[in-house]
Amino acid sequence: MKIPDQINERIAFYREKYNGLGKIERTRFLVLLISLLLILDYLMFSYHTDKNIFNIFPSMPRIDFRSDIHIYVPDKDAKNILKESRSILVPAEKEIYAGMLYRMIAKGSRFDNTSNIVPVKTFVRNVWIGDNRCVIDIDFEPAKERIEAVENSETAFKKALEMTIAENMPGITQVHVLLNGVSRKLW
Numbered sequence: 001m002k003i004p005d006q007i008n009e010r011i012a013f014y015r016e017k018y019n020g021l022g023k024i025e026r027t028r029f030l031v032l033l034i035s036l037l038l039i040l041d042y043l044m045f046s047y048h049t050d051k052n053i054f055n056i057f058p059s060m061p062r063i064d065f066r067s068d069i070h071i072y073v074p075d076k077d078a079k080n081i082l083k084e085s086r087s088i089l090v091p092a093e094k095e096i097y098a099g100m101l102y103r104m105i106a107k108g109s110r111f112d113n114t115s116n117i118v119p120v121k122t123f124v125r126n127v128w129i130g131d132n133r134c135v136i137d138i139d140f141e142p143a144k145e146r147i148e149a150v151e152n153s154e155t156a157f158k159k160a161l162e163m164t165i166a167e168n169m170p171g172i173t174q175v176h177v178l179l180n181g182v183s184r185k186l187w
Contacts (some may be wrong), residue, residue, distance in 0.1 A: 065089060071101065072163040073109045074117045074156035081160050082109055094169060095127040098134050101164050102127075105157065117153045119187055125180075129172070134165055137178045138186075149187050157186075 021029065046053045066087040073082050086104065091097050106122055108114035121141040128135040162175040179186055 069168050070164075071104050071168075072160040073105055073114055074153065074160050075109075076112060076114050076116065076150075078117055078150045078153040078156040081156065081163065082112065082114075084109060084111070086110075094129045097169065098127045098129065098136060098165060098172075099124040101168060102136050102138070102161060105161050105164055116148075116150055117157055119149045119153070129169075132171055133174045133176065134169070134172045135176045135178060136161075137181055139180055154186050 018026065018029065043053060067090045068085055068087050069090070071084050071086060073084060074080070075082050088100070091100070102124055106118045108117060122138045123141070125137040125139050127137070158175070158177060161177065165172050165175050176183065177186065
């Protein structure tokens, strides 16, 4: 007997067996056959894409992209330096990151009222980073009243800024703050 004849006999046998089933058994057989085909399809897809068959759901994407950093701020008497942790989105450009760190230190501590350490409102004009040095050029908003600065607040502020940038930006060891492009007393 040839192979096509054997196949035709098998098909005729199963067709008669299927036709001999009742309505409920036929439905059950079709549901099981379709389920089996879908499972085999999934197994073949997993095999061809080199995936684990139990890896049904994709991995959960990262929701929070913030990084934990440490910043240093002078205390309200400008005698000690306080260390604080913050969660921020760290930008890819080093210049923007250095400007962000400057603004955080200028605002002061979140837990203690250290706003009098920087007695004027400042903004960053430009930031330059090269080799192991960071230069921040700032400017002031015009003050409407007389400025009362805490003694040694400028020195404490510069020290806190240098410590913060050195810790959060590897390779930077020197930080210079310029006022309108000139190195002079800030306040």
